[in-house]
Amino acid sequence: MASIKDVAAEAGVSVATVSRVLNDHPSVSADARTRVLAAVETLGYRPNAVARSLRTDQTHTLGLVISDVMNPYFTELARSVEEEARALGYSVIIGNADERPDLQDHHVRTLLDRRIDGLLVSPTDGGSPLMLDAARAGTPMVFVDRWIPGVDVPVVRADGRSAVRDLVAHLHRLGHRRLAIIAGPAATTTGRERVEVFREALGAYGLELPDAYIGQGDFQAESGRLVTEGFLDLADPPEVVFAADNLMALGALDAVRARGLRVPDDLALAAFDDIRWFVHTDPPITAIAQPTGELGRAAVRALVDRIEGRPGESVTLPARLVVRRSCGENSTPVQRSTT
Amino acid sequence: MASIKDVAAEAGVSVATVSRVLNDHPSVSADARTRVLAAVETLGYRPNAVARSLRTDQTHTLGLVISDVMNPYFTELARSVEEEARALGYSVIIGNADERPDLQDHHVRTLLDRRIDGLLVSPTDGGSPLMLDAARAGTPMVFVDRWIPGVDVPVVRADGRSAVRDLVAHLHRLGHRRLAIIAGPAATTTGRERVEVFREALGAYGLELPDAYIGQGDFQAESGRLVTEGFLDLADPPEVVFAADNLMALGALDAVRARGLRVPDDLALAAFDDIRWFVHTDPPITAIAQPTGELGRAAVRALVDRIEGRPGESVTLPARLVVRRSCGENSTPVQRSTT
DNA sequence: CCCGTCGATGTAATCGATTCCACGAGCACC
DNA sequence: GGTGCTCGTGGAATCGATTACATCGACGGG
Numbered sequence: 001m002a003s004i005k006d007v008a009a010e011a012g013v014s015v016a017t018v019s020r021v022l023n024d025h026p027s028v029s030a031d032a033r034t035r036v037l038a039a040v041e042t043l044g045y046r047p048n049a050v051a052r053s054l055r056t057d058q059t060h061t062l063g064l065v066i067s068d069v070m071n072p073y074f075t076e077l078a079r080s081v082e083e084e085a086r087a088l089g090y091s092v093i094i095g096n097a098d099e100r101p102d103l104q105d106h107h108v109r110t111l112l113d114r115r116i117d118g119l120l121v122s123p124t125d126g127g128s129p130l131m132l133d134a135a136r137a138g139t140p141m142v143f144v145d146r147w148i149p150g151v152d153v154p155v156v157r158a159d160g161r162s163a164v165r166d167l168v169a170h171l172h173r174l175g176h177r178r179l180a181i182i183a184g185p186a187a188t189t190t191g192r193e194r195v196e197v198f199r200e201a202l203g204a205y206g207l208e209l210p211d212a213y214i215g216q217g218d219f220q221a222e223s224g225r226l227v228t229e230g231f232l233d234l235a236d237p238p239e240v241v242f243a244a245d246n247l248m249a250l251g252a253l254d255a256v257r258a259r260g261l262r263v264p265d266d267l268a269l270a271a272f273d274d275i276r277w278f279v280h281t282d283p284p285i286t287a288i289a290q291p292t293g294e295l296g297r298a299a300v301r302a303l304v305d306r307i308e309g310r311p312g313e314s315v316t317l318p319a320r321l322v323v324r325r326s327c328g329e330n331s332t333p334v335q336r337s338t339t
Numbered sequence: 340m341a342s343i344k345d346v347a348a349e350a351g352v353s354v355a356t357v358s359r360v361l362n363d364h365p366s367v368s369a370d371a372r373t374r375v376l377a378a379v380e381t382l383g384y385r386p387n388a389v390a391r392s393l394r395t396d397q398t399h400t401l402g403l404v405i406s407d408v409m410n411p412y413f414t415e416l417a418r419s420v421e422e423e424a425r426a427l428g429y430s431v432i433i434g435n436a437d438e439r440p441d442l443q444d445h446h447v448r449t450l451l452d453r454r455i456d457g458l459l460v461s462p463t464d465g466g467s468p469l470m471l472d473a474a475r476a477g478t479p480m481v482f483v484d485r486w487i488p489g490v491d492v493p494v495v496r497a498d499g500r501s502a503v504r505d506l507v508a509h510l511h512r513l514g515h516r517r518l519a520i521i522a523g524p525a526a527t528t529t530g531r532e533r534v535e536v537f538r539e540a541l542g543a544y545g546l547e548l549p550d551a552y553i554g555q556g557d558f559q560a561e562s563g564r565l566v567t568e569g570f571l572d573l574a575d576p577p578e579v580v581f582a583a584d585n586l587m588a589l590g591a592l593d594a595v596r597a598r599g600l601r602v603p604d605d606l607a608l609a610a611f612d613d614i615r616w617f618v619h620t621d622p623p624i625t626a627i628a629q630p631t632g633e634l635g636r637a638a639v640r641a642l643v644d645r646i647e648g649r650p651g652e653s654v655t656l657p658a659r660l661v662v663r664r665s666c667g668e669n670s671t672p673v674q675r676s677t678t
Numbered sequence: 679c680c681c682g683t684c685g686a687t688g689t690a691a692t693c694g695a696t697t698c699c700a701c702g703a704g705c706a707c708c
Numbered sequence: 709g710g711t712g713c714t715c716g717t718g719g720a721a722t723c724g725a726t727t728a729c730a731t732c733g734a735c736g737g738g
Binding site for chain 2: 048
């Protein structure tokens, strides 16, 4: 592979001049410039990004450590992150933590070793020393979707409070009174928060959220299945299950189906995170939709702001309720899905 | 960020010795080794992968250029690729081409600029000069899922021939005679091949595949919807639509639903690529399942073989039919889904 | 006792870029 | 005509690692 030296030789100039042409520095003669460009062309030269990064201490690369790529919500997030980053001249390296703190750490470490310019994280846990140290040491960093309290890092996320209130109103209107939730891991903000918001919304209708109706999931489908099995085995099973993410809703669907029961007649179902497939499941699933693409883009903008020395602020965007048929038929739709 | 020099100073040795300890070279005294390791610990030193790559001309990184991350099939592929690569000591940088040749080229270019050790590609088109040149120049490369004919690069893919035969047998047994296909782009091997295989299988039952029953899609949901609309508008519409990938099947579902029709009564549906959601759609969708995880792993192994100087061979694995209810009820299942 | 070998270590070149500094030519101004 | 600028250019240092080569001391064999 041709190097800058080869180009310099071919063009009959020094490497300094070649570098100037490539970085369009003003003081290069028109003659030298054309000769260099010709040499670049004939040699098929492309600058070595590794060498450049070593010298400039910039990689123009962002790291994205995501909880679970197989979760469509995060897939979409990753996609929007890459798009916005590309528009701003950055590449993205994605690390999939698979909801495992050790894998998360592995990815943070290799990304840091590669000297990425900034890190976008959706933390799987409360934060390893590695990550906290990196944040403290000033590595540009932004949390997206989930965050770690007490760490001075901008957070870009959706606020589901009002959408969950709308959901509970919807469920109450349909006559449901025994409402259960499949929660995410307590180590994550979204795992805890969604339970609290749900409990609060229930309170507004004079309803309780008993411990038996709080199932502990891990944001993966299998846990949703198990928790739902547990709910169905209760002496007094819930009428509705609210899954704190889309995969656990899928697991809940599996559990209901395995028993030969029907949604919503035997058990109503709602989920946090809206995804395309929810329109086509049997029945279509009522969900709380996050502005996923907007979150990804805002997170990248905040991170790049930090990297380039600007403030870089937290952003919170509202989620909204999308009513479908999984909680009962006779609803007055709060809002129709347009997808 | 501490460099190897700082460690050397802290430990009271030369940088050479530090480097030897880090790469566990045999001739280092036990004393020096412990002093260096202590220094590494106190400084929190991590070697700079950029500098190391420049010197060794290896990045221990693979590039994966994929047609569309939002397609669950490719998401799963990406995931298995990353897993296997990690097990072999490599990182993966994913580039999402979104079925756009220009984006594909963009990613190939930046990956090459970063001097990745090898490239895994699922080409969106017949191959740009850039990619062909890279292959010819000896960049370790492997095609996965799709490939470019006439290029000397190993191919890792699934063979759907026998599964498609099983599918057609299944459809024929259910009494369907007018079978249509939503094809992928002719610029891709899978786009062309699936049509041919389907036509061949129909031939075995004395059935034809008229041009009117070949819809041109682009592997994205929207095209599946449009093509299906077209089919439904025909004077003599097909009884079955076979979508060449899962997203176009989703689009077909949209089209059927928009007209208030039912699957399979008004139109039967089958798809290439099996995904989790197909179990829960209304109705569950009959599909041809690829051994996706195995493909990803095999592709990585072939690529790493090439990188490390071993042969690196093509692999073809069989796909299999998974019968569900989207083509009709009274089937004798060829194979049950276990998902 | 001397020489060859081996083990531990340091010095310095190297990878491919960027960039500071010096230098010479050309030009304008006084 | 000399002085001082600007402009274009090249030499060389630099980024942080790896590694060939040189060096030096200890040790064993003849």
